[in-house]
Amino acid sequence: MLQAPGDFAEWRRAARGLLAGGVPPDEVSWRGSEDGASLFGDAAGATRQGAASLPRELVEIAERVICHRDPEVPARLYRIIWRAARDRQLLARTTDRDVDWLRGADKAIRRDVHKMHAFVRFRRLGGEAGRERFAAWFEPTHRILRLTAPFFQRRFYGMDWAIVTPDARAIWHDETLAYGPGGMKQDVPDSDVVEDQWRTYYGAIFNPARVKIDAMRAEMPKKYWHNLPEAQDIAPLLAGAEARVERMREAAVSLANPLTDKWRTRVPDELALDDDAKTLGELARAVDRCTRCPLYCNATQGVAGEGPERARIMLVGEQPGDQEDLQGRPFVGPAGQLLSEALEEAGLDRARLFLTNAVKHFKFEPRGKRRLHQNPTTGEIDICRWWLDKERAFVQPDMIVTLGASALRGVMGKSASIKSMRGAVHELEGGSKLIATIHPSFLLRLPDRERAAEERVMFVADLIRARKLAA
Ligand code: URA
Numbered sequence: 001m002l003q004a005p006g007d008f009a010e011w012r013r014a015a016r017g018l019l020a021g022g023v024p025p026d027e028v029s030w031r032g033s034e035d036g037a038s039l040f041g042d043a044a045g046a047t048r049q050g051a052a053s054l055p056r057e058l059v060e061i062a063e064r065v066i067c068h069r070d071p072e073v074p075a076r077l078y079r080i081i082w083r084a085a086r087d088r089q090l091l092a093r094t095t096d097r098d099v100d101w102l103r104g105a106d107k108a109i110r111r112d113v114h115k116m117h118a119f120v121r122f123r124r125l126g127g128e129a130g131r132e133r134f135a136a137w138f139e140p141t142h143r144i145l146r147l148t149a150p151f152f153q154r155r156f157y158g159m160d161w162a163i164v165t166p167d168a169r170a171i172w173h174d175e176t177l178a179y180g181p182g183g184m185k186q187d188v189p190d191s192d193v194v195e196d197q198w199r200t201y202y203g204a205i206f207n208p209a210r211v212k213i214d215a216m217r218a219e220m221p222k223k224y225w226h227n228l229p230e231a232q233d234i235a236p237l238l239a240g241a242e243a244r245v246e247r248m249r250e251a252a253v254s255l256a257n258p259l260t261d262k263w264r265t266r267v268p269d270e271l272a273l274d275d276d277a278k279t280l281g282e283l284a285r286a287v288d289r290c291t292r293c294p295l296y297c298n299a300t301q302g303v304a305g306e307g308p309e310r311a312r313i314m315l316v317g318e319q320p321g322d323q324e325d326l327q328g329r330p331f332v333g334p335a336g337q338l339l340s341e342a343l344e345e346a347g348l349d350r351a352r353l354f355l356t357n358a359v360k361h362f363k364f365e366p367r368g369k370r371r372l373h374q375n376p377t378t379g380e381i382d383i384c385r386w387w388l389d390k391e392r393a394f395v396q397p398d399m400i401v402t403l404g405a406s407a408l409r410g411v412m413g414k415s416a417s418i419k420s421m422r423g424a425v426h427e428l429e430g431g432s433k434l435i436a437t438i439h440p441s442f443l444l445r446l447p448d449r450e451r452a453a454e455e456r457v458m459f460v461a462d463l464i465r466a467r468k469l470a471a
Pocket of ligand 1: 317324329
């Protein structure tokens with residue numbers, strides 16, 4: 001008898017004991033508690049230890065699938081682990097009916113988790129002593145609260161919150177995550193000011209040029225709409241999409257840069273190799289004169305880093321983009337705007353950071369009237385490291401955050417993978433710490449809105465980690 005349907009630990013204790021006792025699946029009758037006993041009651045089950053070892057992947061899948069609402073799940077999972085204990089290759093047998101069912105159920109859970117990550121909306125409850133309290137109501141298809149709560153813990157670490165579902169609630173308070181009984185929609189207020197922020201955000205990411213109604217319905221099924229403040233804007237945004245696209249077409253994209261011509265007559269400047277910069281200002285002027293690689297030929301100007309000389313955190317991007325090249329300042333274009341928003345969410349004051357790039361000149365390919373960004377080569381990054389190293393020597397930051405692969409190479413001086421370095425803090429020669437994360441333009445390029453929202457959350461989490469470590 002399982003007291004708490006969906007509780008993996010309880011099911012595992014029972015299944016382990018049965019497996020160790022050699023009890024075959026057809027001799028076990030699994031039942032959920034009839035009276036809907038609390039998820040937090042005594043979930044006693046068989047406790048014998050010594051069950052056979054199972055493939056790790058299977059244990060991970062079982063931990064998710066136990067949340068499925070199908071009442072047959074405990075029995076089916078037990079049959080699968082019983083079989084897997086005797087057949088290590090079971091999971092690879094894709095035509096096996098049990099395996100097929102398991103994969104399908106796992107997919108349903110992962111989809112449900114994905115939707116919950118994307119569609120939980122917090123309402124403000126007020127708060128005391130500098131800490132605000134928020135609550136959200138959500139009805140997941142399956143009992144996935146325990147699978148999703150850690151995501152919200154990371155994402156909303158700095159505030160107190162509760163997520164109430166019909167089965168259980170998760171409560172994050174005083175930096176401790178706890179679970180309590182389920183509740184009702186009325187337990188959570190219906191609207192508040194955060195609602196406007198969601199609507200503004202949705203309006204900003206709505207791309208009228210890429211309206212695909214079927215894909216939108218699949219991504220944001222109607223059943224979630226009643227809980228989503230931004231859902232009320234969908235109809236008006238769709239109605240105005242065509243006119244907006246027309247306006248976008250008419251608005252000029254930035255023209256090929258007339259200043260570029262000046263380079264045709266330019267003599268490479270000896271001073272560019274000048275090692276004598278005494279201040280960041282002098283260094284910036286030297287960057288602008290740089291002829292160390294051919295990128296200077298087509299760019300408007302060299303774009304040096306910007307920020308206080310005593311900044312504790314240095315953010316390193318890839319290279320100036322179209323707008324940065326014209327204005328001579330880093331991160332002032334669309335990626336810069338996204339970066340500014342993420343910094344604000346992470347509680348970082350942009351004016352107190354030193355922002356720079358691995359490569360100081362804009363590399364692009366002319367296409368008609370437009371200049372299309374091109375990735376710098378490793379050679380170009382390595383040559384430009386000359387300047388990045390000088391900026392690092394001036395600023396001596398405690399923390400360097402690299403945005404994207406080019407930045408990581410620029411700082412490390414060799415190729416390294418963001419995937420393997422992300423999530424950890426690395427020590428650099430000279431005493432700075434390093435956090436490696438993605439480039440904000442990656443978020444702008446992701447066509448899948450939910451994925452982009454998730455990636456953005458992880459990006460902000462990386463920035464929060466940098467802030468805390470630097471503090
Ligand atoms: N992307 C970068 O990496 N740096 C900038 O300055 C702007 C966009």
